[in-house]
Amino acid sequence: MPKVVIQRDGQSHEGEVAENANLVVMAGIKRFPFPHLRYGCGMGKCAKCACRVLKGAEHLPPPNWKEQERLGPKLEEGYRLICQLWINNDIELFQDTNPIKPLLAPAAPARSGAVD
Amino acid sequence: MSGLMDKVEFRAALENAIKGKSANKAPFSIAWASGKLSRAHLARWAENHYHYVGPFADYLGYIYARMPERYTEAKDFLLANMYEEEIGGDRHTDLLIRFAEACGTTRARVTDPDNMSATTRGLQSWCYSVAMREDPIVAVAALVVGLESQVPSIYRRQTPTLREKYKFTDSEVEFFDLHIVSDEIHGERGYQIVLEHADTVDLQQRCLKICEIGAQMRLLYTTALYWDYVAKELPMSELESVERKVPTEERQLLQA
Numbered sequence: 001m002p003k004v005v006i007q008r009d010g011q012s013h014e015g016e017v018a019e020n021a022n023l024v025v026m027a028g029i030k031r032f033p034f035p036h037l038r039y040g041c042g043m044g045k046c047a048k049c050a051c052r053v054l055k056g057a058e059h060l061p062p063p064n065w066k067e068q069e070r071l072g073p074k075l076e077e078g079y080r081l082i083c084q085l086w087i088n089n090d091i092e093l094f095q096d097t098n099p100i101k102p103l104l105a106p107a108a109p110a111r112s113g114a115v116d
Numbered sequence: 117m118s119g120l121m122d123k124v125e126f127r128a129a130l131e132n133a134i135k136g137k138s139a140n141k142a143p144f145s146i147a148w149a150s151g152k153l154s155r156a157h158l159a160r161w162a163e164n165h166y167h168y169v170g171p172f173a174d175y176l177g178y179i180y181a182r183m184p185e186r187y188t189e190a191k192d193f194l195l196a197n198m199y200e201e202e203i204g205g206d207r208h209t210d211l212l213i214r215f216a217e218a219c220g221t222t223r224a225r226v227t228d229p230d231n232m233s234a235t236t237r238g239l240q241s242w243c244y245s246v247a248m249r250e251d252p253i254v255a256v257a258a259l260v261v262g263l264e265s266q267v268p269s270i271y272r273r274q275t276p277t278l279r280e281k282y283k284f285t286d287s288e289v290e291f292f293d294l295h296i297v298s299d300e301i302h303g304e305r306g307y308q309i310v311l312e313h314a315d316t317v318d319l320q321q322r323c324l325k326i327c328e329i330g331a332q333m334r335l336l337y338t339t340a341l342y343w344d345y346v347a348k349e350l351p352m353s354e355l356e357s358v359e360r361k362v363p364t365e366e367r368q369l370l371q372a
Contacts, residue, residue, distance in 0.1 A: 043293075043298060044294075
């Protein structure tokens with residue numbers, strides 16, 4: 001089972017998830033990494049779930065069109081949209097205290113964040 | 117009648133009930149998965165699908181109002197689900213309309229209720245009826261577990277088909293993409309509510325029965341799409357030749 005480490009607000013949270021797990025889905029159903037992962041729309045628009053990948057980036061697929069559209073140059077800094085990723089290997093993530101702003105805003109008002 | 121099932125047994129029984137007995141024979145699904153539909157056929161699907169899934173927040177609103185106050189988590193889930201359908205990001209129906217427009221139809225045609233078939237009107241009415249009249253836990257079983265939870269596995273398989281066989285762009289098929297994540301959360305939370313609160317033999321059996329009925333309603337809806345819009349140009353004989361080549365899971369498209 002992939003080991004997931006999430007760093008946020010100066011704390012490190014560690015747990016295991018099933019293979020091919022989506023961390024936003026897991027947080028949404030209140031399993032690890034709930035309540036440590038902030039997320040919003042769950043559809044690659046609001047970027048509230050964005051994290052910098054500290055370890056394990058080499059196992060991830062290339063950024064999809066939504067990540068390219070929303071993150072742009074942030075991709076070079078190692079950011080990914082966690083709602084767009086299905087995890088099959090160990091990974092370590094860093095989530096900023098304040099969510100980054102997406103390059104392109106969602107059409108409807110963004111959710112304030114289920115687990116802010 | 118069976119005794120009270122534990123959560124593991126009940127979940128397995130629900131999953132079995134949802135599968136339905138013959139959903140994988142829906143001709144519209146086979147035609148879709150094999151790449152034989154035209155964009156005009158897909159436009160008719162979108163014009164109907166809008167009236168089935170478009171009022172989803174309305175269905176949930178009726179359940180929310182009747183859910184007992186003591187089931188706070190269940191009520192909060194329904195509220196979150198409604199929010200996410202409508203204003204959590206892009207409005208889900210707007211993405212369906214974007215797909216419809218890529219198929220050659222218009223927003224006006226999609227939103228016009230005169231463009232849905234009588235069968236689609238029947239499915240929509242069944243959803244409203246369940247939301248308004250059934251025990252709220254049974255209604256969650258029907259609409260969230262029975263219908264919504266099925267979407268991710270179906271669309272996960274079908275989104276590549278839309279891109280590769282039908283040559284839609286990423287943006288055009290975003291409606292299918294987003295459901296992979298959001299409906300997975302919604303479906304799983306729906307299971308949690310039903311497993312927690314269907315705590316009598318009677319309630320469990322009613323949940324199972326309504327999931328079976330939901331599977332029948334989905335099959336009715338999809339089969340009607342074929343006969344109403346596709347059969348003249350794509351007869352069953354032509355579909356039978358491709359049926360064996362289509363993986364079972366892919367035949368289930370539109371069953372949710």
